[in-house]
Amino acid sequence: MIWRTVLRNEWRLLMADRALRIALGLFALLLVYALVNGVVWTRFLERTVEAVQAGNTERADAIESELIDIANGGEPISPFADPRSPYVLGGPSASHTAVLDPGPLTALAVGQSDLLPYYYDVHIYTNESSSFQQNGEVENPLNLMVGRFDLAFVVVHLLPLLVLALSFNVLSEEREQGTLALTLSQPVSVRGIVAAKLAFRLSLVAGMALAISLAGALATGGFASPGRVLLWCATVVAYTIFWFALAAWVNSLKRSSAWNATVLVGAWLVLVVVLPASINIAAGLLHPLPSRVQMITAQREASNEVVNQRSELLARYLEDHPEMAEGVVADEQPQMGALIWAATDAVNSRLEEVTGEHDARRAEQIALVRRYRFLSPALLAQEVLIDAAGTGDARFASFQSQAKAFVEEWRQFFVPPILAGEQLSASVIPHLPKFRLEEEKAGDATRRATVPLIVLGGLLVIVGAGAGAGLGRVRGAD
Amino acid sequence: MTRHIIRKEFSDLVRDGRFRWCSLLVGALLLVSLGHGWVQARQAQQERAAAQATARDHWESQGEKNPHSAAHYGVYVFKPRLALSFVDEGVDPYTGTSVWLEAHRQNDFLLRPAQDATAAQRIGALTAAQVLQHLVPLLIILLTFGALAGERENGTLRQLLATGVGRRELAWGKALGISGALALLLVPAAAVGAAALVVGSPGPAASPFARGTVLAVVYLGYFGAFLALSLAVSAWARSGRTALVVLLAVWVVNGLVAPRVAVDLSKWLHPTPSAFEFARTVEREMATGVEDILPPDRAASTERLLREYGVESVDELPVNDVGVYLQESEEFGNRIFDRNYGALWDAFERQGAVHEALAVIAPLLAVRTLSMALAGTDVEQHRHFATAAEEYRRDVMRRMNGDMAANSPSGDFSYTAGRELWEATPPLSYAAPTLGWVLGNRALSLLVLGGWLVGTILAAAARVRRAEVG
Numbered sequence: 001m002i003w004r005t006v007l008r009n010e011w012r013l014l015m016a017d018r019a020l021r022i023a024l025g026l027f028a029l030l031l032v033y034a035l036v037n038g039v040v041w042t043r044f045l046e047r048t049v050e051a052v053q054a055g056n057t058e059r060a061d062a063i064e065s066e067l068i069d070i071a072n073g074g075e076p077i078s079p080f081a082d083p084r085s086p087y088v089l090g091g092p093s094a095s096h097t098a099v100l101d102p103g104p105l106t107a108l109a110v111g112q113s114d115l116l117p118y119y120y121d122v123h124i125y126t127n128e129s130s131s132f133q134q135n136g137e138v139e140n141p142l143n144l145m146v147g148r149f150d151l152a153f154v155v156v157h158l159l160p161l162l163v164l165a166l167s168f169n170v171l172s173e174e175r176e177q178g179t180l181a182l183t184l185s186q187p188v189s190v191r192g193i194v195a196a197k198l199a200f201r202l203s204l205v206a207g208m209a210l211a212i213s214l215a216g217a218l219a220t221g222g223f224a225s226p227g228r229v230l231l232w233c234a235t236v237v238a239y240t241i242f243w244f245a246l247a248a249w250v251n252s253l254k255r256s257s258a259w260n261a262t263v264l265v266g267a268w269l270v271l272v273v274v275l276p277a278s279i280n281i282a283a284g285l286l287h288p289l290p291s292r293v294q295m296i297t298a299q300r301e302a303s304n305e306v307v308n309q310r311s312e313l314l315a316r317y318l319e320d321h322p323e324m325a326e327g328v329v330a331d332e333q334p335q336m337g338a339l340i341w342a343a344t345d346a347v348n349s350r351l352e353e354v355t356g357e358h359d360a361r362r363a364e365q366i367a368l369v370r371r372y373r374f375l376s377p378a379l380l381a382q383e384v385l386i387d388a389a390g391t392g393d394a395r396f397a398s399f400q401s402q403a404k405a406f407v408e409e410w411r412q413f414f415v416p417p418i419l420a421g422e423q424l425s426a427s428v429i430p431h432l433p434k435f436r437l438e439e440e441k442a443g444d445a446t447r448r449a450t451v452p453l454i455v456l457g458g459l460l461v462i463v464g465a466g467a468g469a470g471l472g473r474v475r476g477a478d
Numbered sequence: 479m480t481r482h483i484i485r486k487e488f489s490d491l492v493r494d495g496r497f498r499w500c501s502l503l504v505g506a507l508l509l510v511s512l513g514h515g516w517v518q519a520r521q522a523q524q525e526r527a528a529a530q531a532t533a534r535d536h537w538e539s540q541g542e543k544n545p546h547s548a549a550h551y552g553v554y555v556f557k558p559r560l561a562l563s564f565v566d567e568g569v570d571p572y573t574g575t576s577v578w579l580e581a582h583r584q585n586d587f588l589l590r591p592a593q594d595a596t597a598a599q600r601i602g603a604l605t606a607a608q609v610l611q612h613l614v615p616l617l618i619i620l621l622t623f624g625a626l627a628g629e630r631e632n633g634t635l636r637q638l639l640a641t642g643v644g645r646r647e648l649a650w651g652k653a654l655g656i657s658g659a660l661a662l663l664l665v666p667a668a669a670v671g672a673a674a675l676v677v678g679s680p681g682p683a684a685s686p687f688a689r690g691t692v693l694a695v696v697y698l699g700y701f702g703a704f705l706a707l708s709l710a711v712s713a714w715a716r717s718g719r720t721a722l723v724v725l726l727a728v729w730v731v732n733g734l735v736a737p738r739v740a741v742d743l744s745k746w747l748h749p750t751p752s753a754f755e756f757a758r759t760v761e762r763e764m765a766t767g768v769e770d771i772l773p774p775d776r777a778a779s780t781e782r783l784l785r786e787y788g789v790e791s792v793d794e795l796p797v798n799d800v801g802v803y804l805q806e807s808e809e810f811g812n813r814i815f816d817r818n819y820g821a822l823w824d825a826f827e828r829q830g831a832v833h834e835a836l837a838v839i840a841p842l843l844a845v846r847t848l849s850m851a852l853a854g855t856d857v858e859q860h861r862h863f864a865t866a867a868e869e870y871r872r873d874v875m876r877r878m879n880g881d882m883a884a885n886s887p888s889g890d891f892s893y894t895a896g897r898e899l900w901e902a903t904p905p906l907s908y909a910a911p912t913l914g915w916v917l918g919n920r921a922l923s924l925l926v927l928g929g930w931l932v933g934t935i936l937a938a939a940a941r942v943r944r945a946e947v948g
Contacts, residue, residue, distance in 0.1 A: 141572035149738035277604035292589040
């Protein structure tokens, strides 16, 4: 009963305060703006993915009709690129592009999708240095530096400010106006009053954020992965509660509204702005990433070595790959094609070695760096939000390793005819390897989010317990 | 009298625990970021210089081969870190570090450091520029919001004015007192920055000290504008609390909202093609030509050579027809690349101009642009280097094709050149742009920042004149 009274009273108070009305209206506006931005970006990615896939079909169709034409007595279009040769059919002109669909909730969080590559051309010459070191989307570096105005940004950076504006004086104001003693003369506890007031405000803020998020998921088909939507919503709510709990705790310290405001803004500044930046600097000092510049040099040296010993390569290749030897051994004279392939293969495996070392060291450093995110709820929330959206590092890494596996599959298909000096015909076209993205399982993102969410929950419990204990000590006479 | 006000304001602030803690924090962050930036920039520059030397060595010791094979082998170049990049790393993490220069094609810069980092690292790295652009203004707000509003709330404003102090004097006194307190923080930081340049410049740059001086002036202008704005709001607001809320809102819009809105606006006004479209267009135009840029015709090229030298067959030509043809196709390709990459860079530049224009509502955008420009880490100076690298590539290709054309007979594919030719091809020597070039490109930001400074000072003067006493 008293709760209903408190809530109704709160609603009236809120609507009477022009500044808060403006703040809430502004927040709604920013949410909508962020969502529109995200939807525009998702559509851009979808169009590109479509064009990439159309390119795959086009290339396959063109080469098929050329092969049929040749079988019927026609001539190759270019005398230097006879598509019957496995070098040509497996090469760049008939390549297959492996592509990653936009993350299910890209409209909510652009994340890394403007920075990391989401498609790779795959053909027999695809290797670590030529193909996997590439830039993602064409984007102004200035824009990449600043980042996008998406819902994840609004939630992580701006939402806490609204929470603080709504709750910095939730108790102190009652005391300053002298209404606290009056309220507490009713059969209610301080905890109950503050909880009711904050619950009301929480439902407003989180409600708005969730409504816009769900609308975004609905508009861009995000509900195809309900687990991710749920994870997103849970994170938004937990993060919002964290800030309300912090405000309650500060209020329980029985200081003035002005003091509360200063401390809370300071907390926001430290947790959202200063700490993440300081963590990045500490990470750079303590766990520097291995140098790509040195890797380039190492790659170059690796391929130079191989080129210098080209003649020995075929023998070694056949030793390593006896399964490939049949076609070659049939001939007395090792063929030109086999020799060239042996060199290419040797370069590739040296490159894989060099890059593999680099990647392993990078993975180690990143694992160390990621521990520090537990220091800042903003970093935790950001990580889980973009991971839930499918625009985080993990999904891109999984795509890249699938693309690498596909390169291997492609080679396996074309190397035997290369070594055997065979010619191919239109009949192989339906059997060409095709890239099929193995999407993460529903539970994968949730599993990755478990520890960050538990830590965020832990922070919440600590702050909430502090608030509860502090509020228990507040008396009407204070 | 003003002297007394300055002294009072200064000692108030220096004794105030809040100010001491905040300044200590900001000062510590500033020094740490400067130090870290310097170490890191030096390391990166040494590494790149070493890699550049190795790349040159690879080129010179590539052995005997046909010049066109050498052209395909190509050479890597690494972008140098300029001296002041330790203050502001700018867009460097988002531009590539290295480009492979090879025959027939202009490659992209690869290896963006940000691609190797995690998503969390995009929230922002702590650089001196970040501290100066975000945290110092916040400190100014905290120091200033109560300057007049607080005196009014306490009722001391009426007393002060009753002693015969002019309002203008009072405001100047407050402003100078606060500036003095800030100087305690900023002067040592500037000294450390300058010392870092003297002790060991992280990398090459045209006139680092001139650039550094202008950089300091730019930041002082920015702080001045914030100080004046805070005073104006403090004079206008009924209570200290209102002044603080308004100023914090300004700070959030300036530092968080406006920069990202500028990104969307710039993309919307000046869209760039997707990477896929871009690559496709270049590929298509390379294959078939576009407008009046047409691919060279091998037969026509040979025909022309025969006419030019007045001979009947290619065997009699004093030059290698393939070498001549290869150079012709290089030049055709160059025009295609200029057309496409030129359009892309121009679009980036127009997008940058949107960011600069939006500085009208957020001075951060002006000061950030100027800071990156002076540190040599903005998009324009990346383009400057990329252009130099591409010019160099074209020069190398011209030399390779020229050698092949001049020194081997037509039809001879067994011709090889050696170390002499590789050594005769000079290494890339890059001269960073001059201060005049940099500032000339950034006139709009200079103008807007100046406008902010003058505008806020006028606003402060007007508000102080009309400030109510209680």
